[in-house]
Amino acid sequence: EPEVTQTPSHQVTQMGQEVILRCVPISNHLYFYWYRQILGQKVEFLVSFYNNEISEKSEIFDDQFSVERPDGSNFTLKIRSTKLEDSAMYFCASRGEMNTEAFFGQGTRLTVV
Amino acid sequence: KQEVTQIPAALSVPEGENLVLNCSFTDSAIYNLQWFRQDPGKGLTSLLLIQSSQREQTSGRLNASLDKSSGRSTLYIAASQPGDSATYLCAVGNSGGYQKVTFGTGTKLQVIP
Numbered sequence: 001e002p003e004v005t006q007t008p009s010h011q012v013t014q015m016g017q018e019v020i021l022r023c024v025p026i027s028n029h030l031y032f033y034w035y036r037q038i039l040g041q042k043v044e045f046l047v048s049f050y051n052n053e054i055s056e057k058s059e060i061f062d063d064q065f066s067v068e069r070p071d072g073s074n075f076t077l078k079i080r081s082t083k084l085e086d087s088a089m090y091f092c093a094s095r096g097e098m099n100t101e102a103f104f105g106q107g108t109r110l111t112v113v
Numbered sequence: 114k115q116e117v118t119q120i121p122a123a124l125s126v127p128e129g130e131n132l133v134l135n136c137s138f139t140d141s142a143i144y145n146l147q148w149f150r151q152d153p154g155k156g157l158t159s160l161l162l163i164q165s166s167q168r169e170q171t172s173g174r175l176n177a178s179l180d181k182s183s184g185r186s187t188l189y190i191a192a193s194q195p196g197d198s199a200t201y202l203c204a205v206g207n208s209g210g211y212q213k214v215t216f217g218t219g220t221k222l223q224v225i226p
Contacts, residue, residue, distance in 0.1 A: 031211060043157075043202065043216040055211040091157065095212070099144045102206060102214050106156035 002026040006092050006105035013082055013112055021077040021108045025094030032075045033093040033102065034067065036060065043091065049075065082112045115140045117217035119203055125223040126193055134188040134220045136203030141181050145206040148177050148188050150199045151219070157202070161188070165208075193224045 005024040013019050025032055034046040047057040049067050064086075066078045075094070079086055092105040116139045126132055136146075145164050149157045161170045161177040163186070169178040176189040190197060203217040 033213060035214075035216075042218050043204075045213045045215070048211040048213055050211055056213065089156075093214070098212060099206075099208075101145065101147070101162055102212075104149075104157045104159070109154070 002103075004092055004094055004103050004105035006090075006108050008108060009106070010109045011111070013110070015084060015112050016081055018078065018080050019082055019110060021079075021090050021092075021110070023075045023077075023092030023094075023105055024073055025075055025092065026096070026103055027073070029094035029096050029103075031055075031095040031098075031102075032067075032069065033095075034077045035091040035093065035104075037089045037091065037107075038085075039088070046077075046090075079110075082110075084112050086110060087112045115143075115205060115207055115215040117203055117205055117215050119201075119217040119220050121220060122218065123221045123223075125225060127225050128193060128195060130193050130224075131189070131191050132193055132222070134190070134201050134203075134222070136186040136188070136217050138184045138186075138203075138205050138215070138217075140207070141184055142208040143181065143205045144208045144212065146177075146179050146186050147204045147206070147214075148175075148186075149202040149204060151202055152199050160201075190222075193222075195224045195226050198222055198224050 032049040037043045048055045089107045093102045095102045120135045148160045163179045174191040200219045
């Protein structure tokens with residue numbers, strides 16, 4: 001069964017460093033998303049990406065964040081100058097057509113120390 | 114703006130009991146609703162997906178219902194087992210825009226042997 005794959009499963013970084021979280025969406029999917037879950041809180045929407053551009057973003061997704069689909073298979077989330085409060089589980093999701101199920105990856109746990 | 118609320122926030126039951134988890138959402142313009150399970154520190158496991166045109170879905174001991182007009186869904190777990198202990202998340206697929214998913218606050222379930 002096709003699945004969304006995220007790497008790494010856990011990443012530890014020093015405060016102020018840049019990190020790139022990687023996702024491989026399901027191959028024929030068109031819509032891509034990043035979500036974030038701070039420990040003990042609910043899963044929150046960060047950004048959606050369609051047709052090689054950001055289609056929607058939340059207020060959380062500020063200039064510190066960027067997304068890219070560099071090669072037609074990977075979908076990345078870059079966080080510049082990480083802060084302690086960026087520590088969270090980050091989930092990638094993808095969807096085929098409109099009105100179809102969104103499939104979620106197993107997440108990358110980011111710890112900023 | 115879609116808001117998804119789950120009641121109760123936490124639930125502790127003895128093994129063998131049948132139980133109901135509740136989810137309510139404020140905007141009925143949804144195309145599907147999904148129930149996930151999340152173990153501590155782990156990713157999201159999809160349990161059931163209900164399309165907006167459906168009233169319920171069943172998988173094993175789980176049954177989920179959807180009343181879109183009233184903005185409610187329930188997850189029924191029959192004959193609960195200690196292995197069911199986890200946090201259960203309700204997530205709605207919003208019809209508008211690029212169809213991001215809005216997650217609920219979660220119900221933390223503990224099944225006592």
